[in-house]
Amino acid sequence: MILKMATRDLGSPTDLSQTKATPRLLELVGPGVPGAASPRSKDIETHYSHPMQIDPQTRHYLETARSGHLATADTTADPHLIPVVFVLIDNAIYIVIDDKPKTTTRLKRLRNIEANPRAAFLVDTYDDDWTKLGWVLCRGPADILEQITHAQDTALREDVLAELRAKYPQYHDHQLAQRPIIRLRIERVTSWGQVE
Numbered sequence: 001m002i003l004k005m006a007t008r009d010l011g012s013p014t015d016l017s018q019t020k021a022t023p024r025l026l027e028l029v030g031p032g033v034p035g036a037a038s039p040r041s042k043d044i045e046t047h048y049s050h051p052m053q054i055d056p057q058t059r060h061y062l063e064t065a066r067s068g069h070l071a072t073a074d075t076t077a078d079p080h081l082i083p084v085v086f087v088l089i090d091n092a093i094y095i096v097i098d099d100k101p102k103t104t105t106r107l108k109r110l111r112n113i114e115a116n117p118r119a120a121f122l123v124d125t126y127d128d129d130w131t132k133l134g135w136v137l138c139r140g141p142a143d144i145l146e147q148i149t150h151a152q153d154t155a156l157r158e159d160v161l162a163e164l165r166a167k168y169p170q171y172h173d174h175q176l177a178q179r180p181i182i183r184l185r186i187e188r189v190t191s192w193g194q195v196e
């Protein structure tokens with residue numbers, strides 16, 4: 001089932017019971033919506049059940065974006081946000097921990113995912129013409145694909161690295177076979193503005 005909720009029609013209450021939403025909408029979404037959009041927002045939030053269905057326009061926006069921002073948090077909910085390059089394969093975001101210089105191999109993003117797998121990923125477009133602004137926010141559980149020996153997982157790693165090298169020629173000179181790969185399985189997508 002796919003539920004699309006146009007928050008511009010709901011205003012900015014802290015409790016959906018204060019809106020004209022139907023009981024079925026309240027049942028599907030729940031009574032509280034933290035950080036609900038302002039009345040002027042054109043945000044459309046889509047909740048996906050399995051199997052995932054990302055609409056073609058949103059998928060194209062994600063597939064053609066050159067970079068995004070990965071948000072993780074530790075067990076105390078202390079947020080950590082970093083810019084990354086990525087690929088979208090099926091319904092997951094993949095990010096390799098490449099061999100650019102880093103102070104440690106046990107990066108904060110990896111430690112956070114091990115402690116708290118909930119993560120978010122944002123791709124956005126900025127333009128001085130504000131009619132051209134847009135963003136897509138993906139949320140879901142993240143895990144880490146280490147170097148592994150199972151044939152199916154090895155094939156997945158090889159596919160991910162091939163896609164990353166095809167998208168980013170800079171990776172042709174990087175030694176990635178032994179590097180961890182972050183996988184964020186998209187469960188929820190929110191988009192706003194000009195997502196093309």
